[in-house]
Amino acid sequence: MIDKRLEILKSGKELFEKKGFKKTNVAGITQLAGMATGTFYNYFTSKNDLFMELFIEENRLLKKNIMNQVDLEGHPLEVIRQLMYLNMKGMKDNPILKEWYNRDVFNKIEQIYREENGKEHTDFVYDAFIDVILKWQKDEKLRSDIHAEMIMAIFTALISVDTHKDEIGLEHFPEIMNHLVRFTMEGLMQV
Known part of the structure; x- marks a missing residue:
């Protein structure tokens, strides 16, 4: 007997990758x-629900892959540059x-998903990196007067700047980042 939920996940992933979110529908x-x-x-409950489950899993796999590639013992500035670069590249390379x-x-x-599942289920942008921040704070490499979650929110804001690079100016964007x-x-x- 086939696992129908798994089949829906596989089919949804295939169509979201080929057609994108907007052009994919439940019937397809x-x-x-x-x-x-x-x-x-x-x-x-909805196409949104399926998409967010797939998105969260793909994001989890990306973060795991990134954490395995980066030397976390390096200088914090270089580690963060690498983490952010690999994160942005991975997000752009994954449909x-x-x-x-x-x-x-x-x-x-995201708004619909938060309403249905609660905020704690959408803290997926940088969850994998918070342990690095906490370690740096413990080792006195980073300020400890700023809560680790706030630092993560700052990094999320930096990544969000990438969604506005057209407005900022593509010719300036890599240097600005x-x-x-x-x-x-x-x-x-x-x-």
Whole structure:
């Protein structure tokens, strides 16, 4: 007997990767999975719900991969540069994670998901990195007067700047990101 939930996840992932969020619908997902459309709702409340589950899992895998690539014992500025670069690259290279940059779509999906599941289920942007921040604070490499979650929120804000690079100016963007990361880290390393 096939696991229908797993089939829906696999079919949804395939269609979201090929067509994107907007052009994917529940009927197409269930057709690809070889089941009736109504079966979908036995496992997921909506297309948004399925997408967010896939997004969170893809994000978790990306963060795990990043953490395995970076030398966390390096200088904090270089570690953060690497983490942010690998995170942005990984998000842009993954069709599901790339939807993060489609802010009209993603903001709506995230808001609905938060309402249905609670805020604690959407703290996925940098959760994998908080242990690094806590260790640096303990080792007095980073300020401890700023709570680790606030530091994570600062890094999330930096990543969010990437969604506005067209408005900022593409010709300036890589240099702006480098400066923002450096200025932020210099401020956070003033122990």
